[in-house]
Amino acid sequence: MNRKIVPDIVKPREVISVSPDDNIIDSAVKMVDAHVAALVVFDDKENLVGIVTERDMTHRVVAKGLDTRTATVSEIMTENPDTLSPDDFAMEALDMMQSRHFRHLPVTDGGKVISMVSIRDLFAAVKTSLEEDIQETEAFVFGDRYGV
């Protein structure tokens, strides 16, 4: 039940990134190619300066009629996003993301982005964790061979 963001929910991995000056179409193509719904935005020193999601593509690009050939990531990104720490607990991160309506958060360690977590990753892990708790409790109450 005390699962942590790293390594229980996600492993450290390369996070797909764009720069604030990148083109919108190229950024959407990166999402498609990498099968992700969110990109981190790095400045030229690899500092995290923003996040761009499928929601931004819908709300801030398509709904606004933005010209995707000339607009840049800096116009649609969410600046200075909240982050998770590797040692954060999955259940608490999930509650926070639900209450603040976040769907993706970067995981940072010592200022460096080491992974990205989606609320669905967290839901899936917490669901598995709760199911294991129930199995363990049932094994305790009814004996180990209950349900076999």
Next chain:
Amino acid sequence: MNRKIVPDIVKPREVISVSPDDNIIDSAVKMVDAHVAALVVFDDKENLVGIVTERDMTHRVVAKGLDTRTATVSEIMTENPDTLSPDDFAMEALDMMQSRHFRHLPVTDGGKVISMVSIRDLFAAVKTSLEEDIQETEAFVFGDRYGV
């Protein structure tokens, strides 16, 4: 644990819809205004013919460089989407949506769309349900006043 799609996960409600000939920008604006990430597509007899999501806006509009002033919903929608029934069980619907990578599904009753379910609605309900199961089991094992 045997929660059903209706009424436990969602209530019957007006589902935000567009027509296949509708403009892409207007459809994105509808998503923004209604705070939804998916729209159903109805033909002129209110038959369900498709679904359009934020993912489609990213993958099939922005990444493709589609001209949002002239393109129509029919070009980007997923035709003949799967649907849920009001009597489907939440846990089974969740497993199905996870395995098929669906994030939204319309709920139909007698051929009529009566609601829309997101995988996050299902995760949240199943999580609550599992937590209640644990509380009940603990109350059974340790007595009603455990944890008070």
